[in-house]
Amino acid sequence: MKKLVFFGAGSMAEALMSGIIENGLLKGSQIWVTNRNNQKKLKQLEQTYGINGSYDYNELFADADAVILAMKPKDAAGAINEFKSFLRDDILLISVLAGVSLETMEQAAEKPLAIIRAMPNTSAAVSRSATAIAGNQRVTEAQKRIAQKLFDTVGFTAFVQEEQLDAVTGLSGSGPAYIYYLVEAMEKSAVEIGLEQKLAKDLIVQTLIGAAAMMATSEKTPEELRLQVTSPGGTTEAGIAILEKHGVQEAFISCIKEAANHSRKMGEALSSELGSGKQPIKLSE
Numbered sequence: 001m002k003k004l005v006f007f008g009a010g011s012m013a014e015a016l017m018s019g020i021i022e023n024g025l026l027k028g029s030q031i032w033v034t035n036r037n038n039q040k041k042l043k044q045l046e047q048t049y050g051i052n053g054s055y056d057y058n059e060l061f062a063d064a065d066a067v068i069l070a071m072k073p074k075d076a077a078g079a080i081n082e083f084k085s086f087l088r089d090d091i092l093l094i095s096v097l098a099g100v101s102l103e104t105m106e107q108a109a110e111k112p113l114a115i116i117r118a119m120p121n122t123s124a125a126v127s128r129s130a131t132a133i134a135g136n137q138r139v140t141e142a143q144k145r146i147a148q149k150l151f152d153t154v155g156f157t158a159f160v161q162e163e164q165l166d167a168v169t170g171l172s173g174s175g176p177a178y179i180y181y182l183v184e185a186m187e188k189s190a191v192e193i194g195l196e197q198k199l200a201k202d203l204i205v206q207t208l209i210g211a212a213a214m215m216a217t218s219e220k221t222p223e224e225l226r227l228q229v230t231s232p233g234g235t236t237e238a239g240i241a242i243l244e245k246h247g248v249q250e251a252f253i254s255c256i257k258e259a260a261n262h263s264r265k266m267g268e269a270l271s272s273e274l275g276s277g278k279q280p281i282k283l284s285e
């Protein structure tokens, strides 16, 4: 790949471009980025990563191998409509939009295109994304390899059925936020029980890294690993009894199901917006 273009310059686009550049897959000069109107952000990305910011579609699409769609799903129809006349047949469109189906994007582009739908996460910035991808029939083997290399560069990649991508979104697309939420609670409690914030953060981060490494390398299930830590009558048992009392595991299960369901609903909203005469489904923000 010689030229990659990002439509959208927010959290996900920045995580991907920084991982791609950091790992040497592409130089900053091979990456082009545009957004809706936040010129300050484009300047900041130019200064940080040496990428090219532009609002000129001729310049953006010239010799582009792949275009990554990285705006909010609600902005996708408008964006595709604005740039669809610049899309050549040989450009690979890669969408990271939550919920938006391949069919909806094909419909929006109003022309046959090779499209990969991907669900990475922001840990791409540190080459630790968990990404799942699915493509339409027009994606060639060479284009599949391009997409796989791109996402392998920033972490782990799995090919999935398109129908599974809403579940992936609820699980690992949003997943980092669930972990940060848990860590917020761990940090608050650490301070309340007498630890300095810096020490608490170091201990928490190392605990997460260690637990992740155990799960990645051990033959044991997470439940077995948990039981190894839980001495009968000990501290862990006392703590986990509180989590059980508050239904924390059930809450996490509902959280992931709701996020996956919301991904599906966002896709349906865009699809019906594009469909003739149908009203978009209302989403609670």
Ligand SMILES: NC(=O)C1=CN([C@@H]2O[C@H](COP(=O)(O)OP(=O)(O)OC[C@H]3O[C@@H](n4cnc5c(N)ncnc54)[C@H](OP(=O)(O)O)[C@@H]3O)[C@@H](O)[C@H]2O)C=CC1
Residues within 6 Å of the ligand: 007, 008, 009, 010, 011, 012, 013, 034, 035, 036, 037, 038, 039, 041, 069, 070, 071, 072, 073, 075, 078, 079, 096, 097, 098, 119, 120, 121, 122, 173, 174
């Ligand atoms: N954040 C995450 O953890 C993840 C996000 N995603 C997906 O990535 C996408 C982006 O999310 P995120 O980065 O968080 O969003 P942000 O709100 O951080 O960024 C959205 C970007 O899209 C730009 N934009 C809006 N409209 C257009 C347009 N018409 N043309 C070009 N650019 C446009 C915005 O520009 P401006 O600032 O000028 O308005 C902004 O740069 C979403 O679809 C989301 O589902 C997927 C996986 C994880």
Ligand SMILES: O=C(O)[C@@H]1CCC=N1
Residues within 6 Å of the ligand: 098, 169, 173, 174
């Ligand atoms: O919250 C969102 O909608 C996006 C998709 C996955 C993570 N962030």
